[in-house]
Structure formats: C-alpha cells, structure tokens
Amino acid sequence: MNKRKKIDYLDEISTFCKVSSTVTSTLELEEVLDLITRSACQVVKTHACTLRFINEERDELDIASSVYGLSLEYRKKGPVKIKDSIAEQVIKGKKPQAVLDVLKDPRYKHPNFAKKAHLKSLLSVPLIAKNKVLGVLNVYSTRLRHFSKRDEKILMLFASEAAIAIENAKLVRKLQDAYLNTLKVLGAIVDAFDWHTERHSEKVRDYALAIAKKMNLPQKDLKDIEYAAYIHDIGKVGVDLSIIRKPEKLSEEEWRQIIKHPLVGANIAERMDMIRPLSPLIMHHHERYDGKGYPNGLKSESIPLGSRILAVADTYEAMTAERPYRKAFSKEIAIREIKKYSGVQFDPKVVGAFLEVVDEFA
Structure with a gap:
C-alpha cells in the first residue's frame, strides 16, 4: 500500500470512528435517526441518505422521520412495496446492493423524483440488529459512481452500528412512554383529589x-x-x-x-x-x-x-x-x-x- 493510499485509508478509519461515536452519543430516537442519515453521507462521501423501516403487516418500507440531503417532497412519497424492489434483494440477502443509475433500474420506485433531485447512483445496505433486518439504509450520489467493495464494507459496518443505536433508542422510548404514562396517572389522581x-x-x-x-x-x-x-x-x-x-x-x-x-x-x-x-x-x-x-x-x-x-x-x-x-x-x-x-x-x-x-x- 503506497503512502497516499495509507493516508486515505487512515482518513476513512478516522471518519468512521468519529461518526460511529456521534451516532451512539444520544438515546433520543429522532436525534439518532438524524445523526445516522447525516453521518452515512460522511462515511462514504455521498450527497443524500434515507432510512426505511420494514412494516411487516403491509410488506412495505416506511420512510423514517429523518432524511438527509433531500426535499420534504421525498418524505411525502410515503411507504414503498418491498416486492420487486431493490430493497427486497437487500433484505432477503442481507447484503448491499449498488445501482449505477437509478433512472435505468426498473426496480427503483421513484424515478421521477430521482430525476428532479438529480439522483444518480445508489448504495443500499440492510439495517441488522440481533440477526433481524429492521430496514434499509440508502445513500445516493448526484453523479454516476461505481461504489467499491470498500464502500460497501464501510457502509455495512456503519449500518450495524446504526441498527444497534436505533434499537437502543427505541427501548429508551418505550421506557419513556411508560414513565410518562405513570406521571399522567399521578397527575390525574391529584386532579381527582x-x-x-x-x-x-x-x-x-x-x-x-x-x-x-x-x-x-x-x-x-x-x-x-x-x-x-x-x-x-x-x-x-x-x-x-x-x-x-x-x-x-x-x-x-x-x-x-x-x-x-x-x-x-x-x-x-x-x-x-x-x-x-x-x-x-x-x-x-x-x-x-x-x-x-x-x-x-x-x-x-x-x-x-x-x-x-x-x-x-x-x-x-x-x-x-x-x-x-x-x-x-x-x-x-x-x-x-x-x-x-x-x-x-x-x-x-x-x-x-x-x-x-x-x-x-x-
């Protein structure tokens, strides 16, 4: 490995460590999701990122509350069907899927929006916690890009950290909800008193x-x-x-x-x-x-x-x-x-x- 490649590699490792540490620095679910979408773009130097979670009842992918680098119009697109989508292969295979040009891939569900937002290449990886796929993490570039095996590996590692952070934040949210319900009951008792x-x-x-x-x-x-x-x-x-x-x-x-x-x-x-x-x-x-x-x-x-x-x-x-x-x-x-x-x-x-x-x- 020459000197330039060594420096690039060390830079990648340093960036990965920093963003992974940032993502796990909070247990507030909305903050975690926001940090994940923003940090994923830093890790593999892309322009936009989305998170989608599996809705098993409807066999769909729901859009997360946080989207980075895309307009509010994307959030309004709502859920997408898993069947015959790029995400289907990511979820079933538990492996990344790279798409050179989303406009030319029939599996991509929002070609009109992609064209409007100048989205070109996509790298999609599974969010896996405790061997269960929670959803997919998607990063986009606004120019044609051949994502490398290293890109796939780095984003997969990041997604593993992200999935754990999401599960921890969801657990904290459940505890907070139970806590809040207890306080509501106490308040109602006082009001009844x-x-x-x-x-x-x-x-x-x-x-x-x-x-x-x-x-x-x-x-x-x-x-x-x-x-x-x-x-x-x-x-x-x-x-x-x-x-x-x-x-x-x-x-x-x-x-x-x-x-x-x-x-x-x-x-x-x-x-x-x-x-x-x-x-x-x-x-x-x-x-x-x-x-x-x-x-x-x-x-x-x-x-x-x-x-x-x-x-x-x-x-x-x-x-x-x-x-x-x-x-x-x-x-x-x-x-x-x-x-x-x-x-x-x-x-x-x-x-x-x-x-x-x-x-x-x-």
Whole structure:
C-alpha cells in the first residue's frame, strides 16, 4: 500500500470512528435517526441518505422521520412495496446492493423524483440488529459512481452500528412512554383529589410545553417540563382534603397549609428515583419573579426556568378554568392579567413566548 493510499485509508478509519461515536452519543430516537442519515453521507462521501423501516403487516418500507440531503417532497412519497424492489434483494440477502443509475433500474420506485433531485447512483445496505433486518439504509450520489467493495464494507459496518443505536433508542422510548404514562396517572389522581381542577395538570402540560418550545429549549428541558407539569401539584396529597375542596375563601391558617404543597411535592419527588430530577421544578413553580413567592422567595433568574414557565402556564389555566367561588375568566382577561404582571410575578421572557403561542390554546 503506497503512502497516499495509507493516508486515505487512515482518513476513512478516522471518519468512521468519529461518526460511529456521534451516532451512539444520544438515546433520543429522532436525534439518532438524524445523526445516522447525516453521518452515512460522511462515511462514504455521498450527497443524500434515507432510512426505511420494514412494516411487516403491509410488506412495505416506511420512510423514517429523518432524511438527509433531500426535499420534504421525498418524505411525502410515503411507504414503498418491498416486492420487486431493490430493497427486497437487500433484505432477503442481507447484503448491499449498488445501482449505477437509478433512472435505468426498473426496480427503483421513484424515478421521477430521482430525476428532479438529480439522483444518480445508489448504495443500499440492510439495517441488522440481533440477526433481524429492521430496514434499509440508502445513500445516493448526484453523479454516476461505481461504489467499491470498500464502500460497501464501510457502509455495512456503519449500518450495524446504526441498527444497534436505533434499537437502543427505541427501548429508551418505550421506557419513556411508560414513565410518562405513570406521571399522567399521578397527575390525574391529584386532579381527582381536588375536584375543582379537572384535567388541570394535562392543560398545564400543554401550555408549558408550547411556551418551552417557542423558547427553543433543548429536548431534555422540554421533557423535564412536560413531566413536571403532570405532577406539579402532587404535594396537595399532603394537605387536608377539607381545605383542598373548600369552596369558600380560605382562612390564614388554611392558606399556610396550602402553600406547603410545592415543598411537600418536592419532598415526594426526592424520595422516588424516577422523578427526583423534577424536584426543583415542582418546588419553585409558585415563586415570583419579584421574589415575593413561595416557598423560598427566590427572585428572577435564580428561579429554575422550568418553574418560571410552569408558573405562567399554571396561572393561565387556573384563571381560565371554572371555580366554585368564581366564573372562569375570558381568554382576553387572562392574557391581560399575565401581561400586567410581567416582570412582577412572571419572567418577561416567558411571558413573551406565552403571548406568541396563546392563540393556539383552546
């Protein structure tokens, strides 16, 4: 092997190691799929990549949520039949298939789109995990290219890593779904405990998540806010039921009992591994931006951002919901009140995001 070939080979190995490490760096399914399609093009220096998963019930290949290098029009193409397709040979043989010109191959299902997108050559490899084919990984070049055996080998190795990453991410997604369902049940129990607040937790979740997304928060923060919203009032189970359900105005002593619920809720969360990370968001969702809230009188940026978002969502939901001692506020009045207390009770940045999304709320 001459010096130039050695350098190229080392570059390939280095690129492969980097992208493989990147693909396995997250367990969020959408992020994994996005990294796979983007990284596959790096590995074999191609222009576009798609992932398709086998739908055994319909004998079709469903397009994954992530596509790299192609327009949204491709995603709208939907599933393709496996029978008599290039993928059929890839899946049955568990081996790569290279096509020099997709426009001249009758097995290719979207020739019109390929022509429009200037797609020429295709290399398709199986996604295999635990000896089961999950689907196919396709890379395209926009010029005619004879994919080499080395290209096939490198992409097959990458696809093996990708398939494992996908299976791990799917397992995590199942656990997250089970976790979320548990939190929904806990939230529903709390809402049932206080019969004045039917579906309160669910609505707070919807509002808080919309605000957080408008603020472009990272995926992990979005999940924490979503999860905390469902159980932000879980501490009410530690308050006397007669106080929770009292239709009249509370006495000073009863109010002192009520305002303990964020602290009680945080203590409950601290005792459960599953929801411990949510404890600060639960504890501080009744703090005020001016420092006059409870339980700790935190001020402005010292209040966790998730709690500041929950404060706006919680207040808006409470104002627009019917209560035994008052009628529900109109949407317009509730918005006016939120704006009025921006910088006083609420974080102005959160209020700004709220105002941008409030029209989406029912």
